[in-house]
Amino acid sequence: MGSLSKFIERLGPAQYVFNALVITGALIALLLAFILARRTLRARYLAVRDRRTLAIRQRWPQIVSGSAADAWRFDVLDCEIVEAILTDRLEVCSPEEAEELTALLRNSGLLDTRIHQARAHRGWKRRQALVSLGRMRMPEAIPALAEALDDRDAETRIAAARGLGRSGMPMAAAPILERLRFGLLRVPERPLLNALLNCCRPRPEILVPYLRTADDAARPLLARVLGEIATPELEEDLLLLAADPIAEVRASAARALAHAKPRLALTALSNLAGDPEWFVRLRAVVALGVLEDPRTIPVLIETLCDPNRYVRLRSAAALAALDGQIEEIIQQVLHSRDRYALQAFISEMERTGALPQLVEALVDPLRHEYAEEALLGALRAGTQRHLLDSMSRHPQARVRKAVARLLARSHEPKLIPAVERAEAAARSRREQRMARWLLARLRQMEPALVPEKAPA
Numbered sequence: 001m002g003s004l005s006k007f008i009e010r011l012g013p014a015q016y017v018f019n020a021l022v023i024t025g026a027l028i029a030l031l032l033a034f035i036l037a038r039r040t041l042r043a044r045y046l047a048v049r050d051r052r053t054l055a056i057r058q059r060w061p062q063i064v065s066g067s068a069a070d071a072w073r074f075d076v077l078d079c080e081i082v083e084a085i086l087t088d089r090l091e092v093c094s095p096e097e098a099e100e101l102t103a104l105l106r107n108s109g110l111l112d113t114r115i116h117q118a119r120a121h122r123g124w125k126r127r128q129a130l131v132s133l134g135r136m137r138m139p140e141a142i143p144a145l146a147e148a149l150d151d152r153d154a155e156t157r158i159a160a161a162r163g164l165g166r167s168g169m170p171m172a173a174a175p176i177l178e179r180l181r182f183g184l185l186r187v188p189e190r191p192l193l194n195a196l197l198n199c200c201r202p203r204p205e206i207l208v209p210y211l212r213t214a215d216d217a218a219r220p221l222l223a224r225v226l227g228e229i230a231t232p233e234l235e236e237d238l239l240l241l242a243a244d245p246i247a248e249v250r251a252s253a254a255r256a257l258a259h260a261k262p263r264l265a266l267t268a269l270s271n272l273a274g275d276p277e278w279f280v281r282l283r284a285v286v287a288l289g290v291l292e293d294p295r296t297i298p299v300l301i302e303t304l305c306d307p308n309r310y311v312r313l314r315s316a317a318a319l320a321a322l323d324g325q326i327e328e329i330i331q332q333v334l335h336s337r338d339r340y341a342l343q344a345f346i347s348e349m350e351r352t353g354a355l356p357q358l359v360e361a362l363v364d365p366l367r368h369e370y371a372e373e374a375l376l377g378a379l380r381a382g383t384q385r386h387l388l389d390s391m392s393r394h395p396q397a398r399v400r401k402a403v404a405r406l407l408a409r410s411h412e413p414k415l416i417p418a419v420e421r422a423e424a425a426a427r428s429r430r431e432q433r434m435a436r437w438l439l440a441r442l443r444q445m446e447p448a449l450v451p452e453k454a455p456a
Helices: 002-058 060-065 076-090 095-108 110-120 124-136 139-148 154-167 170-181 189-200 204-213 219-229 232-242 247-260 265-272 278-291 294-304 309-320 326-336 339-352 354-363 368-380 384-393 397-410 415-424 429-444
Strands: none
Touching: 002 060, 002 076, 060 095, 076 095, 076 110, 076 124, 095 110, 110 124, 110 139, 124 139, 124 154, 139 154, 139 170, 154 170, 154 189, 170 189, 170 204, 170 219, 189 204, 189 219, 204 219, 204 232, 219 232, 219 247, 232 247, 232 265, 247 265, 247 278, 265 278, 265 294, 278 294, 278 309, 294 309, 294 326, 294 339, 309 339, 326 339, 326 354, 326 368, 339 354, 339 368, 354 368, 354 384, 354 397, 368 384, 368 397, 384 397, 384 415, 384 429, 397 415, 397 429, 415 429
């Protein structure tokens, strides 16, 4: 020890560096020891928990019946395990089994313990108790959860809202709606929206009185909830929402009309499709697409010419989803003389695979005339690549000939470079002959009603 002291004294000013290194090494050693001890204790705790879980699972019928309460009720770890198993089981069990499990929660005192913790504790213990009360889905837990909505801590208020939402009971929505109506609820929008959706889904009509009396700040949120869970019985209220002065409420009304599909949904959505706000028109167009009704075609043709790009794209998607109406739709799009509308619709047809069906309609005597006019309009909108591929590689020779005649009849000079590239990339002599034949007709630039025989 003395030699060490003499060695430190001989270091002079460097002894401070030496002391700092020694202290740092000691602190690192203590930290490593703490981590090792913590891991050891954690491993022992998990091993004990696994053994207790196995024992509880083996005695589960007796625990549910209430005959083995003395064996687990006064052990903290056993109570945690039983409660976790019960709440997990309540998520997926049948109504008959749920009655038995909720009776166990009441009779064993687990529910009362959690209610006490939710009112007496603070911090993470209170938040854990609030979430557990929600998972128990018991009406007795609603007052304790409602009290936590007024807590000063933001995390506690969020936990209370989540607990009410996890309960899934319509009566659990009342504390949230009452505070929301008077502007007393200080919870972020996302957990609040999820909680109201879960609570109001069985009975959407409980939202209607609050929607009528809520202020302008709360009404859009309530309308969003109703838009997800509306039913046809709420037709009159949905029509009133569609005429609301707030644009967000009108947009949610469009979503609700698509979800509920009441009798007058088409009329209300047609009016919303002409709304001054672009996102209201967008929601209305999406809702019209959900209806999948051919009577929506005139309205969707108008919105296909909308100045907003997103509205045009969703209108095109809704129109392309109407099977059996493609030729008629393209006719109306061509008559609109809107180049952007035609491009949007043709692009959507390519994306959904409806364009090949239109190509095959060229050999159908009943659909030939409409298909030809539609494809000519599509060609002018920029679908050269698809038509050239059909001319070269379609499995039916009749379709290949029909497409070649159509392209020759178009007399589009812009086709010549594309056909030249197709000729250079031809995979067979047949494709090469077809491309040369088309090139010769396009270069002549002479109108011909019926071209000469096209090679197969």
